[in-house]
């Protein structure tokens with residue numbers, strides 16, 4: 001059963017930054033989906049949009065169906081009911097997310113009381129259970145955030161996220177601020193909890209290896225779009241989109257000593273989301289770009305093998321671009337592939353439509 005179905009999601013900030021541009025994603029109940037991409041590609045914006053946490057003035061379009069119900073068109077009372085109980089979020093910096101003036105136990109108990117899951121005594125009991133579930137002694141409920149280590153604070157955030165038994169947890173770079181040992185512990189904990197409790201997980205990270213380890217499926221974002229999606233192990237081991245390939249090559253691989261010493265970076269920067277180039281937005285950095293890429297912004301296309309990619313060179317017959325482009329052979333292959341693509345997908349020549357203007361967060365709030 002589909003737990004989360006994101007359809008044509010667009011997010012444009014008040015300053016005109018098109019941070020998310022027509023994202024389609026879905027997650028089965030109890031499934032795990034990783035979202036990867038370099039800084040600024042729109043991962044956090046996407047996470048915030050899932051729970052209607054974007055700042056006022058932001059325009060949002062499309063649909064976010066959680067158990068079939070569109071979060072984006074819900075009344076605010078319903079949104080409040082869905083947060084924590086339907087879906088909850090774990091942010092990257094626990095120190096900034098927790099109130100430094102309140103004991104962590106009181107902060108974990110708050111959503112339990114707010115959603116009337118228990119009275120004060122029951123909420124205290126449940127808080128102790130949750131702390132133990134995330135590997136902390138129940139007595140740590142009395143601690144203030146500054147009395148805990150970074151890893152312990154992140155465990156508290158996870159306990160809070162679990163407090164009302166949500167169907168979905170969105171974890172936005174949950175281990176970024178932690179050292180590698182604690183990172184591994186927290187990732188193990190998240191993996192174990194979602195498996196034991198049948199909770200769906202959307203995990204955001206710039207680190208493909210972490211996501212490949214934790215998630216069933218993996219989506220790679222570039223400049224506000226998903227450019228590749230599929231089974232996590234396959235996308236990580238054999239990415240097809242040139243950007244996903246570059247992102248994958250940027251990390252050293254365990255078991256591949258050569259890559260430890262020569263992780264490859266990708267020259268250039270992502271485009272300014274307020275002034276995107278025409279055609280495929282990855283073209284200025286793409287090592288295998290074709291002339292057609294200057295005018296065509298390819299949509300995410302199913303390649304017929306449980307994977308999808310947004311590149312004119314990747315056809316339903318699955319022709320993966322190779323990094324070597326200078327040789328005539330590669331150019332010829334590319335032209336050949338280009339012809340195949342055009343033949344396979346008539347009508348794709350038209351540039352993708354501009355992001356739907358969407359409705360502003362205020363307009364949504366004002367919806368009776």
Ligand SMILES: Nc1ncnc2c1ncn2[C@@H]1O[C@H](COP(=O)(O)OP(=O)(O)OP(=O)(O)O)[C@@H](O)[C@H]1O
Pocket residue numbers: 013014015017018019037038039040041042043044045046055206273
């Ligand atoms: N409140 C805001 N107002 C205007 N633009 C914003 C706002 N928040 C983010 N952006 C812009 O939207 C784009 C996407 O940002 P976002 O934080 O979603 O990316 P990200 O992939 O999560 O990056 P990181 O990994 O660094 O957190 C960036 O260009 C960013 O500058």
